[in-house]
Amino acid sequence: MLSALESLHIPVILVDNTPVPLTGAQLELTEKTYLHCPANVGIAEAQNQGIDKLIEQGAEAVLILDQDSQLTTEFLQALLDSYYYALETMDRVACLGPQIVCEFMDKTVQAKIHKPNTICDQLQSVRQIIASGMIINVEAYHRVGKKDSLLFIDGVDHEWCWRARSQGFHVLQACNVKMKHRQGDGRHRILGLNFKRGAPVRLYYQVRNVLILSRRRHVPLYWKCRNLLALPVRWLVNRWWFPDGKLRGHFVLRGLIDGLKGKSGKLE
Numbered sequence: 001m002l003s004a005l006e007s008l009h010i011p012v013i014l015v016d017n018t019p020v021p022l023t024g025a026q027l028e029l030t031e032k033t034y035l036h037c038p039a040n041v042g043i044a045e046a047q048n049q050g051i052d053k054l055i056e057q058g059a060e061a062v063l064i065l066d067q068d069s070q071l072t073t074e075f076l077q078a079l080l081d082s083y084y085y086a087l088e089t090m091d092r093v094a095c096l097g098p099q100i101v102c103e104f105m106d107k108t109v110q111a112k113i114h115k116p117n118t119i120c121d122q123l124q125s126v127r128q129i130i131a132s133g134m135i136i137n138v139e140a141y142h143r144v145g146k147k148d149s150l151l152f153i154d155g156v157d158h159e160w161c162w163r164a165r166s167q168g169f170h171v172l173q174a175c176n177v178k179m180k181h182r183q184g185d186g187r188h189r190i191l192g193l194n195f196k197r198g199a200p201v202r203l204y205y206q207v208r209n210v211l212i213l214s215r216r217r218h219v220p221l222y223w224k225c226r227n228l229l230a231l232p233v234r235w236l237v238n239r240w241w242f243p244d245g246k247l248r249g250h251f252v253l254r255g256l257i258d259g260l261k262g263k264s265g266k267l268e
Helices: 002-007 043-056 073-089 138-144 156-166 200-213 221-240 245-261
Strands: 012-016 032-036 061-064 093-102 123-125 134-137 170-181 186-190 193-197
Touching (some): 012 043, 061 073, 073 093, 073 134, 073 170, 093 156, 134 138, 156 170, 200 245
Antiparallel strands (some): 061 134, 123 170
């Protein structure tokens, strides 16, 4: 991934949220700055630090990637071309991302309720995109604000997109640019429905942040209703179908309690 970025002479900020820093050959890129956060500041704050560092270096746009993002030089060039085309043809562009292909199902991820609004053969307007592959317009970033570090993880990228849209900015997807992405540790079909399975502790943030975000006016009503109504089902599936059910049930319950209290930040 880093070599593909370097091939296009794109400056890289590598933000590391793990306890042990990278060393040696892992850091041998000429246009890279390494930021180590051994205490794990969360995905939102990690993104903020990386974005701010690139802005200090004069960046007008920032591409966010996860550690498991799969990309090539051809993908990067196509995504950049779509972004520049969006800037030429539209005003108030907040961000642009690729079509996401689920690695588990090998299918393009599509919204079930709010379908994309096709603008032209290259662009479509959407409610939200994920961070991996997201190009953020720095001008919009200054106006919309930073990612919400108090959410820590889960819902961070969607919340920023909803906030941008509430301020009149466009959130876009490139119609013909696709990127494979792995979300969670697996997919399971239970009672005719597909469920994502991730680390047990992620349930705490997912449940808590549903309750926190449901209080915010710029969060779409359909998202609030769908996710609030799904909380009991999520608990049942994780408690009784998935491995480590007792631990998963504990994190769901703790997320409910802290979410009702409005507690945010990192789970200590």
